[in-house]
Every structure is written in C-alpha cells, then in structure tokens.
Amino acid sequence: MRSTVRLTASATSALPRWLLFAICIVYAASGLFGRDPWKNEDAASFGVMWTLANGGWHDWLLPNLVGKAITATGPLPFWLGALCIRAFGPWLAPNDAAHLLTGLMFYCMCAFVWYGTYLLGRRPEVQPFKYAFGGEPSPRDYGRTLADGALLILLASFGLAERGHESTPQIGQLVCTAMFVYGLVRALDKPWQGALWTGFALGAFSLCASPPLTVALVVALLAVSWVVPALDKRKLLGVALPLGLVLALSWPLAARLAYPDDAAPFLHEWLWTNLANFRGSPKGALFYAAKNLPLFTWPAWPLAIWTWLSWPDLRRAPHIAVPLSIVVPVLALILLQQHETNMLFLLLLPPLAVMASFGLPTLKREVINAFDWFAVLSFTIVGGFVWIVWIASETGFPAQIARNLGRLVPGYKPEFNILSLLAALVVTGCWIALVRWRLSRHPKVLWRSVVLSGAGTTLMWVLLMTLWLPLVNFSRTYRDVATQIATRLPADYTCITPVRLGDAQIASFAYFGNMHFAFDGTDCDVLLRQDTQDYNPPASLSPYTWNLVWEGRRAADRDERFRLYVRVERPKRIVPPVRHNGKH
Numbered sequence: 001m002r003s004t005v006r007l008t009a010s011a012t013s014a015l016p017r018w019l020l021f022a023i024c025i026v027y028a029a030s031g032l033f034g035r036d037p038w039k040n041e042d043a044a045s046f047g048v049m050w051t052l053a054n055g056g057w058h059d060w061l062l063p064n065l066v067g068k069a070i071t072a073t074g075p076l077p078f079w080l081g082a083l084c085i086r087a088f089g090p091w092l093a094p095n096d097a098a099h100l101l102t103g104l105m106f107y108c109m110c111a112f113v114w115y116g117t118y119l120l121g122r123r124p125e126v127q128p129f130k131y132a133f134g135g136e137p138s139p140r141d142y143g144r145t146l147a148d149g150a151l152l153i154l155l156a157s158f159g160l161a162e163r164g165h166e167s168t169p170q171i172g173q174l175v176c177t178a179m180f181v182y183g184l185v186r187a188l189d190k191p192w193q194g195a196l197w198t199g200f201a202l203g204a205f206s207l208c209a210s211p212p213l214t215v216a217l218v219v220a221l222l223a224v225s226w227v228v229p230a231l232d233k234r235k236l237l238g239v240a241l242p243l244g245l246v247l248a249l250s251w252p253l254a255a256r257l258a259y260p261d262d263a264a265p266f267l268h269e270w271l272w273t274n275l276a277n278f279r280g281s282p283k284g285a286l287f288y289a290a291k292n293l294p295l296f297t298w299p300a301w302p303l304a305i306w307t308w309l310s311w312p313d314l315r316r317a318p319h320i321a322v323p324l325s326i327v328v329p330v331l332a333l334i335l336l337q338q339h340e341t342n343m344l345f346l347l348l349l350p351p352l353a354v355m356a357s358f359g360l361p362t363l364k365r366e367v368i369n370a371f372d373w374f375a376v377l378s379f380t381i382v383g384g385f386v387w388i389v390w391i392a393s394e395t396g397f398p399a400q401i402a403r404n405l406g407r408l409v410p411g412y413k414p415e416f417n418i419l420s421l422l423a424a425l426v427v428t429g430c431w432i433a434l435v436r437w438r439l440s441r442h443p444k445v446l447w448r449s450v451v452l453s454g455a456g457t458t459l460m461w462v463l464l465m466t467l468w469l470p471l472v473n474f475s476r477t478y479r480d481v482a483t484q485i486a487t488r489l490p491a492d493y494t495c496i497t498p499v500r501l502g503d504a505q506i507a508s509f510a511y512f513g514n515m516h517f518a519f520d521g522t523d524c525d526v527l528l529r530q531d532t533q534d535y536n537p538p539a540s541l542s543p544y545t546w547n548l549v550w551e552g553r554r555a556a557d558r559d560e561r562f563r564l565y566v567r568v569e570r571p572k573r574i575v576p577p578v579r580h581n582g583k584h
Contacts, residue, residue, distance in 0.1 A: 004310065005361040007128040012137035012145040013445045020148060026427070027155055027458040028106040031165045031465035032099040033092075036477035037511070040504040041343070042166040043478070047507020049081030049098050049167065053089075061255040062266050065503055066510045068519045071270040075251060076207035077101075077172035094511075098167040105175045106164055109350065112178035113154055114147045116185045117354050120319045121146035123188070126358065149447045150357035152454035153303060156375075157349050159296030159342065161461045169208050170346050176205035177326065178350040180217060183240070184224055184231075184322050191232040195239035202240060203247020210274035213347075214248065216329035224325035228318050278336040288340040296345045299371065299453055303356030310362040319358045323351030360446045368449040376435055379456030383428065383463055390424075390467040411555030412474050420466040427466075431459045475556035478508035485528065485564055486513035488550040493566070495522060499529030527565040544569070 037043035047065045060082070063075045070078075081098045088097040120126065121143030128136050137145075154160065163170060179201035187194025202221065206214040221240060225233045255263040294301060304323075311320060330347045337344065392401040393414045405412075434455050438448065464472065489496075495518040498506055509515045509528070518524050527546060546565040553561045 005128040007137055007361060009137045011444050011446055012141040014144060015148045015447050023454060023458050024110050026462060028103050030462045032103050033096045035469060035473045036479050037095050038476040041168045043507050044503035045168040046095055046098050048078045049085060050094050050511060052078055052082035053085035058259060061258055062262055065507055066517055069266055071273055073169040073209055074207040077169040081167055102165060102167050102171050105171050109175045109178045110151055112182040113350050113353055114151050116182040117150035117357050118143045118147035119185045125314055125317050126319055145446045146357045149360045149450055150353045152447060152450040153300050153356050154349060154353035156450060156453035156457045157300050158298050159345055160349060161457060163346050170343050172208035173205060174346050176201050176208055177347050181350055181354055187236050188230050188318055191235040195236045199240035199243030202244030206248035207251055211271055212274055212278050212333060216333050219329045220325045224322055227316055227321045277338050278333055279338060282335045285335045285337055289334050292342055293345055296342055297348055297352055300352035300356045303359045304352045307355050307359035310359055320355060323355035326351040360449060363449055371449045372452055375452035375456045379459055382460050386463040386467055409471060409475050409556050412471060415470040424463055424466040427459055427462045478505060479512045481554050482509045482512035484552055485550060488564055490566060493526045495524040496526045496528050497524040501530050525567040529563055531561045531563060532559055
C-alpha cells in the first residue's frame with residue numbers, strides 16, 4: 001500500500017530537547033506550590049489525603065474525609081498523596097507535598113504519551129513514501145518527530161491547564177490512561193511486555209476510578225484486540241485481564257478481610273452509587289459536552305478528526321485503532337453521566353493527542369498557518385490581558401480595570417513578589433522570541449504547526465500562576481473563613497454537625513481550623529451550615545435550642561454564607577475529640 005505521506009528528512013529535524021524539557025517542566029511545576037488547596041475538587045481530594053496521612057489502617061482501607069466516607073473513586077491516588085505528605089512532611093506543607101505527587105504524575109503521563117507515539121511512528125505502515133534516490137526520513141527520526149508533536153498537542157490542550165495541576169484522583173486516572181495506551185502499543189512488537197504494561201495500567205486504573213470507568217477501559221481492550229490484527233490476542237488478553245483483575249480486587253478483598261462490618265456498606269455504596277451516576281439523560285449530557293468539550297480538548301480533537309480523514313486505508317491500523325478504542329467508550333460514558341462535569345474529559349486527552357499527531361504530516365500549508373495565527377493572536381491577547389490586570393491591581397491604572405477588579409474580588413489586597421515578576425518577564429520574553437523565530441524562519445518541520453500552541457498554553461498558565469497567583473488563591477481558598485470560625489468555637493466543644501457543607505469546605509475547615517466533624521448522626525453541640533439565603537435558626541433540625549455565634553462568608557464569594565450555632569445547653573465533654581494535625 002502506497003503511503004500518502006511525502007516528506008524529506010529535513011521535515012523531521014528534532015525539536016531541541018532542552019526546549020521540549022523546559023516546556024514540560026515549567027508547565028507542570030507552575031501553580032503547584034505556594035498556594036492553598038482550592039475549591040472544589042482540589043481541596044476535597046487533598047482533605048482525604050491529609051486524613052489518611054494522619055490516620056490508621058482503617059482510614060487507608062476505607063478512605064474518608066475526616067470521618068465522611070469517600071466512595072466516588074478508588075483509593076490509590078489518596079494512598080500516594082498520603083505517602084507524599086508523610087515522606088516530605090519535614091520539608092513541605094501537607095498541601096505542597098500532595099501537589100508534588102501531581103507534578104510527578106504529570107511527568108509520567110507526558111513520558112507515556114511520548115513513547116507510545118514514538119513506537120507507533122516507527123511502524124512500517126505509517127512510514128512516508130520512499131523516493132527512488134532516497135532522502136525520506138528514517139523511521140527513528142519520523143517517530144521521534146511525531147512523538148514531539150503528540151506531546152506538544154497534549155500540552156496545548158486547554159482543559160489540561162487547571163485540571164492537570166490539581167491533587168485529585170483524575171490525575172491518577174490520566175496517568176493510567178496514558179500507560180494503557182503505551183501498553184497496547186508496546187504489545188505490538190513485544191507482546192509479553194506490552195501485556196504486562198496493559199494489565200498493570202488496567203489494575204491501577206481500577207484503583208483510581210469508579211467501576212463504570214474501569215468497564216469502559218476493559219471494553220477498549222477487547223475492542224482493540226479485535227480490530228487490530230497485529231496484536232497477539234492470546235498473550236494480550238491472557239495476561240492483561242488476569243493481572244488487571246488481581247490488582248482491582250486486591251483493595252476490596254483486603255478491606256473486607258480487615259474490617260468486614262464497615263467494608264460491606266462502604267463497598268456497596270462505592271459500586272452502586274457510581275453505577276447510578278451514569279443513568280443520566282443523553283440529551284442534557286450531549287448539550288453540555290457540545291458546549292464545553294470542543295474547547296477543553298482543543299487543538300487535539302480537530303487534528304484527530306483530520307487523522308481519521310487523511311488515512312482512509314489504514315483506519316484499522318494501530319495509530320488510529322488504539323487511541324480510538326479508548327475515546328469511544330469514554331465518550332459514551334460522558335453522554336450517560338448524570339452530573340454536568342468535565343472531569344471525564346481529561347481521559348480523552350492522551351489518546352486524542354496520540355491520534356492527532358499522525359495528522360501533522362498531511363496538514364495543508366493553509367491549515368498550518370491558521371493554527372499558527374490563532375495561537376499567536378489568542379495567547380498574545382490573553383497574555384497581554386493578564387499583564388494589564390496585574391498592573392492595574394498593583395498601581396491602580398488603568399483605573400476602570402482596577403475598579404472592576406475590586407468589585408469582582410472584594411477585599412483582595414495585592415501582593416508584590418519580585419521572583420514571580422521575574423519569572424513572568426522571562427516566560428513572556430521566551431514567547432516573543434519563539435513567535436519571532438516561527439514567523440521569520442518558516443521552518444518545514446512537522447512540529448511547527450503545534451509548537452506555538454504548546455508554548456502559548458504554557459505562557460498563559462505560567463503568567464496566571466505567577467502574576468495572578470495571589471489573586472486566584474484569595475478567590476479560591478477557605479483559609480480566612482476557617483480561621484474566623486475556629487476563633488468562635490467553644491474551647492470544650494465535642495463535635496460539629498455539618499449541614500449542606502461540601503467536601504471542599506469540610507476539608508478546608510478541618511485543615512485550616514483544626515475542626516472535628518461528626519457524620520454518624522451524633523448529637524453534636526456545635527452546628528455549622530451553609531446557606532444561600534436567610535434562614536430561621538435550625539430549630540427544625542434538632543430538639544435542642546441553638547444560639548447563633550457567627551455568620552460570614554468568603555469575601556470573593558457572594559453565593560456562600562456560613563452560620564455557626566452552638567447549643568445553649570451543652571453537656572460536659574468526657575472524651576476529647578480526635579483531631580488531625582498538619583502544617584498550615
């Protein structure tokens with residue numbers, strides 16, 4: 001079969017390794033440290049990690065948030081986060097230690113995507129047309145260039161910026177998905193090794209995710225083993241499925257053996273509640289996905305579609321079938337989920353980036369120019385806007401922007417940091433130099449169409465996490481509210497009953513305010529509730545009489561209002577509360 005790709009060796013000139021590493025390191029590290037856990041998922045997941053780090057075996061086998069059972073995902077990300085908190089506790093604050101794990105997982109994901117694409121790019125069916133007198137690129141150079149392109153497409157994806165820097169189970173699922181792609185690709189030339197990687201990825205994913213997501217990955221494995229003739233089905237399925245099953249069952253069995261009475265209801269809720277989350281209306285989910293998914297996965301999705309269109313005779317080949325076998329089941333779950341959230345969108349990014357890279361060799365010059373100009377204009381405008389807002393917050397000029405900022409984030413006081421300013425200046429200078437090089441040299445290499453997109457996303461995120469970090473941290477942390485509540489708590493209180501508090505709020509109040517909550521129906525002598533409007537005292541919630549001792553909210557949030565009530569007649573405490581300690 002004649003290849004539709006015609007390239008010369010000069011088109012596969014390597015992207016400078018230092019530039020690729022610099023983009024990955026700077027992008028992943030920015031926004032991880034020097035900040036509080038943010039609402040919502042970041043703070044909630046950190047709270048579970050912190051609880052486990054200060055708890056015992058019961059907490060580790062049955063993950064909970066200061067006593068509240070957490071059954072939305074598996075325990076593996078919480079275990080790893082708790083280990084990081086314990087290991088780096090002498091040097092890092094607990095939330096920084098948890099974010100260190102996020103950065104390490106981010107780098108692992110990048111490595112799996114790069115190497116998976118590299119192996120696919122060396123396969124004979126995707127090689128460029130061989131000229132009579134030579135001059136075409138070698139398989140090694142061609143695969144390396146495609147891998148660079150896949151990594152740049154992944155980093156350029158808009159949705160990865162915030163979600164990829166949170167300490168949530170989704171970052172663990174993201175790594176396992178990338179590992180799953182790599183395992184399937186590795187199984188093409190080394191069946192036993194690839195089967196082990198695939199089985200380990202499947203088992204680890206089951207310990208990071210909910211049962212429906214694990215089923216989606218099993219469906220992907222069965223589909224790709226049927227579609228791709230080059231895979232050794234007997235070795236792949238014979239090793240990957242048993243290994244994945246053993247790893248998946250290790251935690252539930254250990255929990256049942258160690259704590260049979262507590263594990264039974266916990267695992268029942270973990271299974272059936274997650275199944276119920278995917279019984280939603282396809283109409284509502286379709287509307288939400290149509291509105292948000294294109295921006296979240298840009299520019300991976302249009303390039304992936306172009307790959308499908310530009311390789312019409314090789315749609316069952318691994319470079320299309322492997323990533324597509326994962327994309328389709330995940331899309332099906334997105335359409336079935338009850339809650340409108342973009343958390344599942346993350347799982348699409350590794351396979352889409354791998355598939356999208358194979359569209360780069362067939363892109364037309366006009367399309368490449370369109371991608372370049374879109375990246376130059378959009379990221380330059382966004383970067384300029386970030387600088388203007390920062391200048392307005394620091395100097396009060398332009399006055400109108402400063403006034404608007406004061407209305408949007410009331411109570412915020414600017415914090416000047418010389419290191420953040422220097423970092424922002426350096427990354428801005430690098431962006432200007434890269435744009436100037438790209439537009440003046442007109443290079444012919446394959447990665448030219450996505451290098452500006454990858455670098456532009458890095459510019460945007462680094463500027464936000466340097467110039468705007470104090471502002472974003474102020475608007476998304478519960479530290480001040482937790483401190484205010486803690487000062488109004490009775491010194492001898494027994495426990496706090498939370499009413500309408502989300503997991504992020506419970507985690508933040510327990511961490512910053514050292515508060516003790518109860519979730520088992522205990523008659524606590526303190527009640528903390530969240531309201532969106534004025535309510536009468538909570539007489540209907542308890543037979544006791546309550547006294548309002550504090551009322552307030554975060555300065556940056558007008559929708560949340562917290563009220564702290566103390567029971568008028570409180571019994572004397574006999575057993576002191578169990579409190580979690582951590583660096584604040």
